[in-house]
Amino acid sequence: MAVRIALAGNPNSGKTTMFNRLTGGSQRVGNWPGVTVERKEGRLRGEEDAVIVDLPGIYSLSPYSPEEVVSRDFLLKDRPDAVINIVDASNLERNLYLTTQIVEAGIPTVIALNKMDAVAKEGTRIDLGKLSKAIGCPVVETAALKGDGVDDLARAALAAVGTEAGNALRYSKELEGHVSAVEGVIRGVVPAEAERWHALKLLERDERLRGDVGEGVWGRVEAVVSAMEARKGDDADSIVAEERYSLIGRIVGESVDRSGSTRRGETVSDRIDRVVTGRWLGVPVFAAVMFAIYFIAIETVGSWGTDALNGYIGGTVMPAAEGWLTDAGVAEWLVGLIVNGIIGGVGAVVGFLPQMAVLFLILVLLEECGYMSRVAFVMDHLFRRFGLSGKSLISVLVGMGCGVPGILSTRAIQGEAERRITAMTVTFMPCSAKLPAVALIAGALFGRSALVAISVYFIGILCILMSGVIMKKWGSLAAPPSHFIMELPPYHVPQAVSVARSTLERAWAFVRNAGTFVLLACVAVWFLSSYDWGLNSVGAADSMLAGIGNSLSWVFVPLGFGDDWEFTMATLTGLLAKENLVGTLGVLFDPGGAGGEGLWGAVGGALTPAGGYAFLLFNMICAPCVAAVAAMRHELGSWKGAAKAVAYQCSLAYAVALVAYQAVTLLSGGGLGWGIVPAAAALAVLAYLLAARDPFGPFRRSARDG
Ligand code: GDP
Numbered sequence: 001m002a003v004r005i006a007l008a009g010n011p012n013s014g015k016t017t018m019f020n021r022l023t024g025g026s027q028r029v030g031n032w033p034g035v036t037v038e039r040k041e042g043r044l045r046g047e048e049d050a051v052i053v054d055l056p057g058i059y060s061l062s063p064y065s066p067e068e069v070v071s072r073d074f075l076l077k078d079r080p081d082a083v084i085n086i087v088d089a090s091n092l093e094r095n096l097y098l099t100t101q102i103v104e105a106g107i108p109t110v111i112a113l114n115k116m117d118a119v120a121k122e123g124t125r126i127d128l129g130k131l132s133k134a135i136g137c138p139v140v141e142t143a144a145l146k147g148d149g150v151d152d153l154a155r156a157a158l159a160a161v162g163t164e165a166g167n168a169l170r171y172s173k174e175l176e177g178h179v180s181a182v183e184g185v186i187r188g189v190v191p192a193e194a195e196r197w198h199a200l201k202l203l204e205r206d207e208r209l210r211g212d213v214g215e216g217v218w219g220r221v222e223a224v225v226s227a228m229e230a231r232k233g234d235d236a237d238s239i240v241a242e243e244r245y246s247l248i249g250r251i252v253g254e255s256v257d258r259s260g261s262t263r264r265g266e267t268v269s270d271r272i273d274r275v276v277t278g279r280w281l282g283v284p285v286f287a288a289v290m291f292a293i294y295f296i297a298i299e300t301v302g303s304w305g306t307d308a309l310n311g312y313i314g315g316t317v318m319p320a321a322e323g324w325l326t327d328a329g330v331a332e333w334l335v336g337l338i339v340n341g342i343i344g345g346v347g348a349v350v351g352f353l354p355q356m357a358v359l360f361l362i363l364v365l366l367e368e369c370g371y372m373s374r375v376a377f378v379m380d381h382l383f384r385r386f387g388l389s390g391k392s393l394i395s396v397l398v399g400m401g402c403g404v405p406g407i408l409s410t411r412a413i414q415g416e417a418e419r420r421i422t423a424m425t426v427t428f429m430p431c432s433a434k435l436p437a438v439a440l441i442a443g444a445l446f447g448r449s450a451l452v453a454i455s456v457y458f459i460g461i462l463c464i465l466m467s468g469v470i471m472k473k474w475g476s477l478a479a480p481p482s483h484f485i486m487e488l489p490p491y492h493v494p495q496a497v498s499v500a501r502s503t504l505e506r507a508w509a510f511v512r513n514a515g516t517f518v519l520l521a522c523v524a525v526w527f528l529s530s531y532d533w534g535l536n537s538v539g540a541a542d543s544m545l546a547g548i549g550n551s552l553s554w555v556f557v558p559l560g561f562g563d564d565w566e567f568t569m570a571t572l573t574g575l576l577a578k579e580n581l582v583g584t585l586g587v588l589f590d591p592g593g594a595g596g597e598g599l600w601g602a603v604g605g606a607l608t609p610a611g612g613y614a615f616l617l618f619n620m621i622c623a624p625c626v627a628a629v630a631a632m633r634h635e636l637g638s639w640k641g642a643a644k645a646v647a648y649q650c651s652l653a654y655a656v657a658l659v660a661y662q663a664v665t666l667l668s669g670g671g672l673g674w675g676i677v678p679a680a681a682a683l684a685v686l687a688y689l690l691a692a693r694d695p696f697g698p699f700r701r702s703a704r705d706g
């Protein structure tokens with residue numbers, strides 16, 4: 001069997017960068033915690049049978065979060081042949097906390113002292129010999145970002161395989177006494193090489209070991225633990241944690257020389273953070289950044305590209321294709337299918353690529369430089385008031401690219417209630433597939449204003465927060481928001497290669513969707529809208545699709561977009577992939593294929609601004625695409641759970657769009673129609689759900705343990 005080497009370390013210590021260096025792989029790197037939830041494997045470069053396993057980033061080996069459980073189970077149950085512990089040298093004290101526990105696990109360990117480039121630049125000197133001696137295992141200097149020390153590290157890790165694990169860490173006499181006492185109790189019950197680890201974990205009163213060691217042993221250990229607590233007047237895990245920190249303090253004091261360090265007081269990062277994460281400016285800065293993103297991507301730079309591309313598709317590609325196909329003697333219906341159905345529909349979506357590409361680029365830059373972590377930090381307070389935390393916000397931010405990874409990333413959230421709520425509401429924030437629809441409505445009805453996009457994001461967040469309150473109150477999901485420890489990594493200039501790769505990856509996913517789901521839907525829409533039930537070629541108004549649409553669109557009349565069946569069909573095809581919102585309208589409204597402007601004109605003529613805005617809101621909040629529903633099923637554990645979520649999403653979408661439509665109509669002098677009655681009712685129900693005292697409170701089960 002191949003030699004297995006695990007990579008373990010704190011979030012953001014550079015594990016993934018190192019993994020890519022060691023394996024030649026291209027896993028995603030982010031200046032962003034929680035990117036690696038599952039472990040990944042890759043073959044060590046230049047070695048036939050050595051496998052590197054990238055574990056999720058963790059701060060300790062306590063079983064408090066899914067990441068910690070994954071890493072802990074792997075180290076203790078699967079027992080790799082060696083561990084590379086990636087330590088962020090610029091944050092030595094905090095990183096060594098995990099190191100103490102890894103070393104205790106009794107697996108041969110090599111420490112990679114990473115980010116040494118940053119440390120050296122700052123003028124701090126670390127004595128590797130002393131550090132290695134104090135901990136009891138080899139230490140290698142690395143800078144994964146530049147590739148320095150990577151070969152040495154690989155060699156050291158291979159050399160460690162098969163050797164005896166070293167551990168020179170010794171705590172205070174008193175604690176060591178307790179360790180020996182517990183070791184005596186558990187001898188023979190746990191594997192000899194992990195005896196010290198178990199002893200210390202049991203002294204922390206780690207409940208998860210209770211089953212492993214059995215009630216009898218647990219009871220005898222408990223006597224030692226209680227005695228220790230009584231003597232110290234503190235709880236067990238704080239006592240052990242304090243011991244670990246004071247030992248780390250001693251080791252760092254001996255081996256690190258900061259006398260030449262330029263890091264006195266504030267760094268540049270600190271100074272930026274004082275503004276960006278400040279109490280008063282944090283949220284306004286975030287709002288300004290959001291505005292800037294959409295101003296650049298949707299309103300200006302991106303839209304120049306989109307206009308040019310649309311003009312090219314509509315003005316050059318479509319007429320040329322039509323002429324060429326007709327000259328070649330292709331049947332008229334097939335020309336219609338290819339030109340109007342496929343090129344028209346897919347083209348309407350692909351035409352937005354420039355805007356998407358600019359948007360992706362900006363989002364990737366913000367992620368990599370470290371700003372996105374600040375957003376989660378800034379919003380943590382706000383989210384906490386609604387029973388969620390900054391961790392939920394990370395999922396939401398991931399979901400802005402695509403809802404599927406957004407939903408899957410909720411696995412990193414500790415609290416079961418918070419995790420489920422987040423999985424059900426992540427898609428309220430528009431993903432990139434929904435943005436063409438935002439751009440279309442903004443362009444067709446609101447003079448391209450970036451405010452349309454901003455307001456949709458704002459309402460998305462509002463819906464998430466409202467849902468947090470409603471679900472906790474009325475669902476069986478009561479539990480306080482989880483702890484949220486998050487470090488703010490120093491800002492740094494993103495790496496061109498990795499930015500380019502992430503941007504292209506996302507742009508490619510957009511194009512790939514256009515070439516599959518959208519293509520499929522466009523062909524179906526074209527077919528259904530070109531023929532009647534007797535398969536006679538007819539105008540769209542008499543087609544099968546119009547028949548289906550007309551039988552359903554009454555549902556959307558109160559929302560102001562039900563008078564034209566095309567919008568109902570766009571909404572339906574949007575369930576397959578949200579790009580279809582625009583693709584379907586492209587086929588139905590723009591058979592001539594004038595691209596952007598033509599489609600905008602047609603949509604602008606069919607809807608009032610209020611109706612267009614309601615169309616947008618409904619489609620942003622209602623059931624996400626099938627891929628995202630499948631992801632929800634995965635995370636919620638059953639189809640029933642996913643079905644409930646979809647029902648909730650659709651009801652909320654309907655209520656919000658209804659209220660918005662009626663309010664905008666009223667405000668713009670449209671007068672009172674009968675629709676005001678259901679709108680007022682919807683508003684009243686929402687208000688009741690939000691404000692009423694919880695009538696089931698006393699009977700509700702706590703979902704804390706899931
Ligand atoms: P992970 O969370 O542990 O997987 O860490 P990543 O590999 O995603 O890296 C986190 C951040 O640290 C990224 O912004 C990297 O570019 C940066 N980083 C990684 N290795 C180094 C290094 O050796 N030197 C410096 N200065 N930065 C690094």
Ligand code: MG
Pocket residue numbers: 015016017029030035036057
């Ligand atoms: Mg990672």
